Amino acid sequence: MEKIPNIYNSFQVDARIVVTADDTLNACQKLPDNTFSLIVSSPPYNIGKIYEKETSLQEYLQWQETIIAQLVRIMQKTGSLCWQVGNHINNREVFPLDIYFYPIFKKMGLKLRNRIVWHFGHGLHASYRFSGRYETLLWFTKSDDYIFNLDDVRVPSKYPGKRYYKGDKRGMPSGNPLGKNPSDFWNIITEEFELGIIDIPNVKSNHPEKTCHPCQFPIELIERCVLAFTNEHGWIIDPFCGVGSALIAAVKHNRKAMGIDRDTEYCKIATQRLNSYYGGTLKMRPIGKEIYKPTGKERVSQIPIEWSD
Template sequence: MKLIDITNEFDNNDQIIYSHGDCCEILRKVPDNSIKLIITSPPYNIGKEYETKESIEVYLQTQTEIIEEIIRVLSHDGSICWQVGNYIDDYEVYPLDIFYYEIFKKFGLKLRNRIIWHFGHGLHTQTRFSGRYETILWFTKSDEYTFNLDDVRVPQKYPGKRHYKGKDKGKPSGNPLGKNPSDIWEFLYNEWDSGLWDIPNVKANHIEKTQHPCQFPVELVERCVLALTNEEDWILDPFAGVASTIIAGIKNNRRSFGIEKEREYIDIGIERIKDFLNGELKIRPLGRNVYKPTGKETVAQIPEEWLK
């Protein structure tokens, strides 16, 4: 396996491509119908250090140009997972998934799920409720798409439940491999027990935290990779950041292609990939319970000032 290929050329014989430069320019060198899964979290236009805040109209036009290129490179049986939050302007919320839905439909894609990613820590605000979710829009290019449900099933809540009538009366009614996950992603109570995905966002105490302010958790990518691709398929993240998607792909024997314009994040991502290949990168395991503080810890106790 070639460790890193930082280049503006796409070589189908590589295993890892991590390109530094303009997204559209690099995508134009990628062959048509060559990528099985495109999964990313684009800039939200909220004024992070790596983006310039602009009008919602200009922002969406720029994103449309990129979307047109990624649809071109997406295979006939491929999928796009587009994860977004909200755009805030003058204290008003603009739900970006609604705007993006119209763009993808304009290009003829079909929405298979609108997945809610719930997390426990949101933005601090005193003018509205704290935002604790983002959405993943799963689109396909056709009706003939890869979907490996058995690879992502979650444990049955009532495995002993049986059919009470019909030809299968008395037989177990569930699938022995588990049930279909819901479209609300929240790991809760036991591993995948509830069918909801509570995948922590990457904040200060997350083991994967780097300098990137809006980092993709690896386990968020993994379920999409397992369900929507097969081994040796290409996955692409056109806003790759510090390489979380690339790492999720390598971890599951997929070919991984990332594009990132910020040199600082490329350098961090290279080190993360090297650490992963050497078995030294700390990654939150897929399906691990969300940490809950105990009463013995200071942060879990009521401050004395509040008791007065």
């Protein structure tokens, strides 16, 4: 595995991070079996973004299946695969991609551990249906023996002083001193005590991590996957890495990572962001930071005078 930096070095940052501008399938075919402890990505949704060519849904899924086969091959036995997807839209009809991807992963022997809902406050506005405000992250493992560091991602308990009221443990604390399981619904950090959900805002124009990429991963979204599904010094790969958010999440927590993207400009930006991270100048939203809530005093949060009676 240490030979990977020698395979692609045009955008190499250091021995721990490799970014390559290449076709995903072509790049993955060059990689050795049983290598990566985590494969995490958000593939193109086949909706006509500037970095993709829209095709029929069937053609899109067939293309994705050839890539997924390679990803399963290079994933370690104890590894995980996290596939974050939204919806494909055609003639105003919604096709939920996680439903279409599920049988592909199952056919290749992977086992679904969670269907995680990522909810965000601002998303795609719509006129002929309700506006989209969530996407899904499918977490698969290759075997029943997989890495899962729950203690590394626990969140504060609502009632840490709760105790068992019967049985052999009566009177003893019933919770975990490190906190509770964060659940499979990631929404609002400030409501963690009440609902057990975490808010991870998507990357829009005022987000500190925003680049020119139209569908950029927030680093915070990947950090929980990195902490829970890998150990230190493990290798992570994002086969559609865009501007490198998953790679930053990896190096931030002392992991090694490889990113693949066919867009040379995005790969250059990913490398620049990694260099900025090493230099201490990269703007990032801290994991767990409270979501901004309007006070009502801001002009944009007030009702326009034109709407008044």
